[in-house]
Amino acid sequence: MTTKADSGSWWELAACRTVSPELFFPVTETGPARMQVTRAKAICANCPVRPDCLRYAMSTHQIHGVWGGLSETERRALRAELANRQAAEVTWYPSAGTSPRAAADGSQPLPG
Numbered sequence: 006m007t008t009k010a011d012s013g014s015w016w017e018l019a020a021c022r023t024v025s026p027e028l029f030f031p032v033t034e035t036g037p038a039r040m041q042v043t044r045a046k047a048i049c050a051n052c053p054v055r056p057d058c059l060r061y062a063m064s065t066h067q068i069h070g071v072w073g074g075l076s077e078t079e080r081r082a083l084r085a086e087l088a089n090r091q092a093a094e095v096t097w098y099p100s101a102g103t104s105p106r107a108a109a110d111g112s113q114p115l116p117g
């Protein structure tokens with residue numbers, strides 16, 4: 006399992022640096038553990054490196070724990086949303102072999 010301590014120099018400024026890692030890695034997000042997630046997210050809310058933390062978690066596909074103020078479920082939803090956006094951008098291109106530049110400068114017709 007990757008820990009936040011493996012994650013680079015931004016970790017030096019992390020608000021959770023002196024907090025037990027167990028708070029940020031609840032066994033589940035339901036029941037009593039929901040309060041644990043809430044407490045972890047409250048620490049993230051005041052963390053100066055929150056964007057770095059979330060970027061790291063997303064780019065390294067961290068599945069477990071609270072990272073960058075988002076729970077496992079929230080990061081999974083964000084990952085799905087980003088994938089959907091990326092798919093929408095890819096399908097925008099007119100056809101295979103036509104460059105986005107050619108479509109943009111009018112040398113190739115735009116779709117639709």
Ligand code: SF4
Nearest residue numbers: 019021049052058073
């Ligand atoms: S955003 Fe949260 S999990 Fe990430 S470094 Fe800051 S306090 Fe820790």
